[in-house]
Amino acid sequence: MIPARRVKIFSNWFAIYMRYRMRKAFNQLMVMPFIPKEGHSILLLCNHFSWWDGLWGNYLAYWHLDRKLYIMMQEDHLKKRMLLNLFGGFSINRSSREMVKSLQYAANLLNDTENLVVVFPQGQLISNHTTEIVVEKGIERLIKNIKGPCQVVYSCALIDYFENLKPSVYFHLFDCGIAGEVSFDKLTERINTFHKQALKDQVNVEH
Amino acid sequence: MIYPQNNRLIYGFFQRYIPRIIRRNFKEVNFNSVEIDQNKSVLLLANHFSWWDAFLLYFVFAKLTGKKLHVMVLEDTMKKQWFFKYIGAFSVNKTPHGVINALNYAAQLLNDPQNLVLIFPQGKLCSNFVNEVQFEKGVMKIMDQAAGRFQLIYAAAFVENLQYEKPMANVYLSIPVNCTFENIEALTQSYQQHYNDARLLQTKIIL
Numbered sequence: 001m002i003p004a005r006r007v008k009i010f011s012n013w014f015a016i017y018m019r020y021r022m023r024k025a026f027n028q029l030m031v032m033p034f035i036p037k038e039g040h041s042i043l044l045l046c047n048h049f050s051w052w053d054g055l056w057g058n059y060l061a062y063w064h065l066d067r068k069l070y071i072m073m074q075e076d077h078l079k080k081r082m083l084l085n086l087f088g089g090f091s092i093n094r095s096s097r098e099m100v101k102s103l104q105y106a107a108n109l110l111n112d113t114e115n116l117v118v119v120f121p122q123g124q125l126i127s128n129h130t131t132e133i134v135v136e137k138g139i140e141r142l143i144k145n146i147k148g149p150c151q152v153v154y155s156c157a158l159i160d161y162f163e164n165l166k167p168s169v170y171f172h173l174f175d176c177g178i179a180g181e182v183s184f185d186k187l188t189e190r191i192n193t194f195h196k197q198a199l200k201d202q203v204n205v206e207h
Numbered sequence: 208m209i210y211p212q213n214n215r216l217i218y219g220f221f222q223r224y225i226p227r228i229i230r231r232n233f234k235e236v237n238f239n240s241v242e243i244d245q246n247k248s249v250l251l252l253a254n255h256f257s258w259w260d261a262f263l264l265y266f267v268f269a270k271l272t273g274k275k276l277h278v279m280v281l282e283d284t285m286k287k288q289w290f291f292k293y294i295g296a297f298s299v300n301k302t303p304h305g306v307i308n309a310l311n312y313a314a315q316l317l318n319d320p321q322n323l324v325l326i327f328p329q330g331k332l333c334s335n336f337v338n339e340v341q342f343e344k345g346v347m348k349i350m351d352q353a354a355g356r357f358q359l360i361y362a363a364a365f366v367e368n369l370q371y372e373k374p375m376a377n378v379y380l381s382i383p384v385n386c387t388f389e390n391i392e393a394l395t396q397s398y399q400q401h402y403n404d405a406r407l408l409q410t411k412i413i414l
Contacts, residue, residue: 025372050368125369125414129336129406159366159374161257162332165232167366167374202336 001098002078002091003105004070011069011087015062018055027166029059032201034173036065040151041110041117043143043179045135045191047156048120049128052169056157057118058087060171065153067116070109072102094123094138103138107145110179121191128159133188133195140184150179154191156198162207170205172198208308209285209298211277217293222269225294229266232259234371238267238378244358248317248324249274252346252398253362255327256335259376261296263364264325267378274323277316279309310345314352324349324357328398335366340402344391359386361398363405369414379405 022029036042042065046053054071061069068088075091078084092102109115119142121135143152156172174194176187229236243249249272253260261278268276277295282305285291285298299309316322326349328342350359364378381401388394 051370051372052368127369127410127412128367129365130410158336159368160334160336161259161366162334163258165258199336199338203334203338205334207332 001093001101001105002075002085004088004090004109005085006068006070006088007086008068012062014087015058015069018058019063022052022055022059025166027164027168029056029169029171030205031060031064031171032173034064034153034175036067036153037151037175037178039113040149040178041113041115042067043110043146043150043152044116044118045121045139045152045154045176046118047128047130047133047195048122048125049130049157050125050159053120053157054084054089054118056169056171057155060155060173061116061118065116068114069116069118070106071118072106072120092138099138100141103142104145106142107147110146110150111148113148128157131196131199133191135184135188135191137184139187143179143184143187146179152176152179152182152187154194156195158198158202160202160205160207168207170202172201174198208300208305208312209282209292210312211295211297212292214293217290221290221294225262225265226269229259229262232373234373234375236263236266236376236378238271239380240271241360241380241382243272243274243360245272246320247358248320248322248353248356249360250317250349250353250357251323251325251360251362252328253325254335254337254340254364254402255329255332256337256364257332257366260327260364261325263376263378264362265294267362267380268323272323274321276323276325277313278325279313279327306345307348310348311352314349317349317353317357328394340395340399342391342395342398347388347391347394350386350388350394354387359383361401363402365405365409367409367412369412377409379408 070088075093078091123136280296282298282300328346330343
């Protein structure tokens, strides 16, 4: 497992640079109103459908949720882009026994209330139009290991065009409760309800 | 009402320019082939989620058939974009008289087997995530007037990023078995069936 070697100043530069890149590639990045709980770290569960997801996680952490970003990445992907290691990327290898280590590492990070860990519970790229989110078992273990106060947030990013030539991203954020207080089944159920809610809200979104 | 105008120079320019901007903004455009009857004109019904729809369908049908594309566009949009009339667009003014004029004109276009008329029966821009497609009833009038002289084709387009920075567009086409409908509800239902099938294929994309 490759732990994160996060350098604050580089991470900040990266967040600013990526915001510039996103503003160039997208018409707007619209974050639905959401206030994170104070004094809690955040476990940000995101839907995984594009190249941009991790970068969006960074965007949310830096500009909206005001936490230090750490992100769980597949080991082979991280090895190809070791620069991201400096911005908070740490690895997980789902086919090895070290997976438990990665989950424990993520849980430890979440003991610090200043941190935010981005995890893609689907574990693979799945269409943006999917109506069901399959949450991998590892999340249960991750949450169980968290000792400090941690808020679990589900972020559903959806892409729509409307009148513009460039796409817009709409982030629907939902509070899934405090780690340790919700069971895994309940969490999966909530994420799926929230995902359906996001799809419904998206149809009526202002444009 | 604004009618399409012929200008070989401008048309020739856009014939080359549209594929270029599509290649620049999309990673790829995927579509399935359908058998097009050369002795009939084509009435193409599609979902409307972005400014790109008409361009994407132009791109797809330029590859599938040599028919000339005409598209019904709102008058306000048409006034803002001076070149639309040179690439086969005609306007619809949403007053009772304006709508009838535009529908009659569309039906007239369908008399010529060399034409392809693209209509967005939703009548406005909707999200790419809509579950239920709602059609405005005008399209029935075109179908009644031009009955038997055209081939009906359904198109449903979805945008997806997956592992690429640029999005890719998937256009699903199908020809309904029966193309005479008693009322708009029957037509909507028939299109909805195609839309649902297309969406199901789209949501099955897993990498």
